[in-house]
Amino acid sequence: MVSYLPQSLSEALELLASTGAIPYGGGTDLMVEGKNDASYLFLHKIPELGVIAGDADYIRIGASCTFTRVADHPLCPGILKEAILQIAAPAIRNLGTIGGNIGNGSPKADSALIFFVTGSRLRLVSKRGERIIPIKDFYLGRRSLDLRPGELIAEVLIPKMGYDRYYYRKVGARDALAISRLSFAGIIKTQGDRIVNLATAFGAVSDVIIRREDIDAMLIGKTLAEAKTVRDNYLAAYAEAIVPIRGRVSEKYRKRVCMNLLRDFLDTMNI
Ligand SMILES: Cc1cc2nc3c(=O)[nH]c(=O)nc-3n(C[C@H](O)[C@H](O)[C@H](O)COP(=O)(O)OP(=O)(O)OC[C@H]3O[C@@H](n4cnc5c(N)ncnc54)[C@H](O)[C@@H]3O)c2cc1C
Known part of the structure; x- marks a missing residue:
């Protein structure tokens, strides 16, 4: 194993370009991979x-x-x-x-x-x-x-948008020390009764975290009362959009939990 320990960003970028070494943050993922013959570029000394x-x-x-x-x-x-x-x-x-x-x-x-x-x-x-x-x-x-x-x-x-009103749930196999089986985050920002920002994201469901601005746009700009009238359409759009990939936990279970969390987010935010 060859390791490089740059002291500045410019030195790190020179080394990266010339050696192609693997960037190494804390190593908590890389250590698990355990490649003995790799070159690593340690990043922790770079202010x-x-x-x-x-x-x-x-x-x-x-x-x-x-x-x-x-x-x-x-x-x-x-x-x-x-x-x-x-x-x-x-x-x-x-x-x-x-x-x-x-x-x-x-x-x-x-x-x-x-x-x-x-x-x-x-x-x-x-x-x-x-x-x-x-x-x-x-x-x-x-x-x-x-x-x-x-x-x-x-x-x-x-x-910097202010994230005071948020909803976050991580579903794991146990209460602590668990990798996500599924995760959900939602944020909402209102001015008076009007939704000026609303966003959701679903983790551990698909190959990439699901973030559908087009669907969330259905609720943005509406009052909470108006948003309630399109709630069913909004949920239906997500029910179509969330297609879990195969994993250790069944697709059906993950889909159901995603939809339950989304509904709970809307309930919590009074939509
Ligand atoms: C016991 C255990 C429990 C864990 N639990 C969780 C958990 O609950 N949730 C969770 O999200 N993760 C979890 N992880 C995974 C891991 O801790 C995280 O993903 C962590 O953020 C990895 O950061 P690191 O600095 O250690 O990455 P590293 O192992 O150093 O690197 C990970 C990858 O990122 C690349 N990389 C690092 N820094 C940069 C950079 N600046 N630019 C470009 N590429 C870069 C590396 O080359 C490598 O490919 C767990 C790991 C372990 C061992």
Whole structure:
């Protein structure tokens, strides 16, 4: 095994371009893979990737921030903290990073679900420059990511929209230390009685986290009373859209739980 320990982002990008080494965040996924002959690029000494900050539009979380740091940070929204505190145990949360959770490409990744529902963006960097893309465009299919050779995930940008009213459920085989069998997140923002934003996301159901802005648009702009009148159509659209892939847990069970959680979200939000 060859390992590289860059001290800055520019050094890391040079090494990535010249060696093609595998980016290594906390190693909690990579350790399980256990490739002995691989080269690794350790990211934890790079200051630029360890910053959590806010600007006018976004809460910005560096890819190498561990779950523990994010859960403790005052800028990070409650829905993200709640999801993170249900990931594994403290030992894994002390090592596992946001960049690794996104970079593993799994639809079960619990922080990624929150980045989907909040419409977050990713800043991707390489020697050639940088690009910022919506997280939902980053996931191309089963374990397939829009991460180009020589690129690293540098930051997650969460739009500053206020996430006070949210709903999050992780369904696992047990109450603690469980990988998601299914997960659901919903957010709503109202002005007076009118819904100005509503978003949902379903994890561990399909190859990629399900985020259907087109369906959620049915409720946006409506008053809560108006939204109630299209509730059945909204649920019917999701009933068609959610097609679970085969997994350890039956497709029928996961579909039913998805729909139950969606209904409970609407009930909770008085729709
Ligand atoms: C016991 C156990 C329990 C777990 N429970 C959960 C759980 O409940 N929920 C959950 O979501 N996950 C869980 N996981 C999975 C894992 O902890 C998370 O996915 C974690 O976020 C991975 O982060 P990491 O930094 O350790 O990633 P690493 O293992 O370092 O990397 C994972 C992947 O991401 C890539 N990568 C890392 N950083 C970057 C970057 N900056 N740019 C580009 N690519 C990058 C790596 O090359 C690799 O392909 C669990 C793992 C274990 C071992």
